[in-house]
Amino acid sequence: MAFNELYQYSLISALMDGVASHGTPIARVLEHGDLGLGTFRCMDGEMIVVDGEAYQIKADGSAVHVDPETTVTPFAAVTRFRATATRKAAVSGMAGLEELLNSIFPKSRNHFLAVRMDGAFKKINSRSVAGQLKPREGMVDVCSRQTIKTFEAVKGTIAGFRCPAYAMGLNVVGDHFHFITEDRQRGGHILLASGFETDGDVEIEAAQLSKFYLELPTEDDEFDSATLKLQAQGIKKVME
Structure with a gap:
């Protein structure tokens, strides 16, 4: 794939229906991108892809580097990221x-955006999940058991996407980081x-994506x- 094209495997609606x-x-996902996010088999934790490496964030908030050859994902979205706009801002x-982002991309309402932020954060409120308790358990029930962690005075990377309204059900509408x-x-x-707050200026890189490739599960x-x-309301609920 070329730079700044979105590749996605499966649908967020499939996770809502417990397809995991x-x-x-x-x-295979990393063949298409070096920045992105997703989850793991049975929705066991959160996935973040940074600099072409995939990490699993477990229910206790700890992160581990995964073996891409032996680890499987039921949902992921990645891009071969090259920033077209860079800012330093609090x-x-x-x-x-x-x-x-609206000031940088005033005509991006109906496009996907990829975003990466690097720097020091005063506070970040995050969650992770331990996965399904049984096959076909839906994402709302899985996330009802989420573990919330607050990180304070921490350096790190935020990565993810902004998706347009027409993508609801395919992906998550709005911001997902x-x-x-x-x-x-x-x-x-x-x-x-509750989100996050930077500790002074951080580096913010972003790019507008105009091509979207969707691969559906087979067999x-x-x-x-x-x-x-x-399930629009359910999708919004699990993102909050």
């Missing part, structure tokens, strides 16, 4: 980031409601039997 027992090797929460510390030892999914009975009805 199988997937594709992370090595940001307070999702609202502050939204304002900044994961975090990992500079030493790659801790992290999580950033909660939209997967769970996926083939799933209803995949739009």
Whole structure:
């Protein structure tokens, strides 16, 4: 794939329906991008991809580097990232980031954005999950058992995407970001409601994405039997 094209494996609606027992090797995902996010088989933890390396953030907030050849993901979104805009700025929460991105990309309403932030953060509120307790358990139930961690005075990287409204059900509409510390030892999914606050200026890199490639699971009975009805409120709930 060329730079700044979004590759996605499976659908967020599939996770909502509990389609997570199988997937594709992370090595295949990394062929398409070096920055992104996702989850793991049975929704066991949060995934962040930074600099072409994939990390699993477990329920206790600890992060481990995964073997891409032997580890499988039921959902992932990545891009071969090259920033088209770079800023140094202090940001307070999702609202502050939204304002900044809107000023950088005023005509991005109906496009995907890839975002990376590196620096010192005063506070980050994040979560991770321990996965399904049984096959076909949906994402809302999995996230009802989430573990919330607050990181204070920490350096690290935030990575993720902003998706346009028409992508609801395919992906998550709006902002979806994961975090990992500079030493790659801790992290999580950033909660939209409480979010994050930088400790002074951080480096913010972003790019508008105009091509979107979607790969669906094949020979997967769970996926083939799933209803995949739009669950917009449920998707919003698990992101908060």
